[in-house]
Amino acid sequence: METYYYVLASQRFIIEEEGIDEVFKERIRNYREQEKQIDFWLVKQPAFLEAPAMAQIKAKCPQPAAAIISTDPKFITWLKLRLEYVIAGEFQAPSESIPRCDRILAARVKNLLRMRIVQ
Numbered sequence: 001m002e003t004y005y006y007v008l009a010s011q012r013f014i015i016e017e018e019g020i021d022e023v024f025k026e027r028i029r030n031y032r033e034q035e036k037q038i039d040f041w042l043v044k045q046p047a048f049l050e051a052p053a054m055a056q057i058k059a060k061c062p063q064p065a066a067a068i069i070s071t072d073p074k075f076i077t078w079l080k081l082r083l084e085y086v087i088a089g090e091f092q093a094p095s096e097s098i099p100r101c102d103r104i105l106a107a108r109v110k111n112l113l114r115m116r117i118v119q
Contacts, residue, residue: 004048004093005076006069007086010062011044018083020068027075040070051097061087 046067049058080088
């Protein structure tokens, strides 16, 4: 089981208002220089919000939602401080309530650079 960390907000806020593409471009450039594998994803209407344990979090977030998910807690903490008006948290998958994470893991760097949203 893997722990995933996230920041969550409305799609409009994350995608349109915050211009997150510049953050991703810089982070991807840095990862390439360090020959590090991408460990963050932008996900539109994240499936983990459908888990019963996430009902309160989903209720707090304007819909439709978007999440930036990572296996790096420091990156998510940094994003929370930078973006301010987001919900931060974590979940483990696969689990009984979140059985599959392949939609998250299917994201590719080229999609991030083009800002295509994983559905």
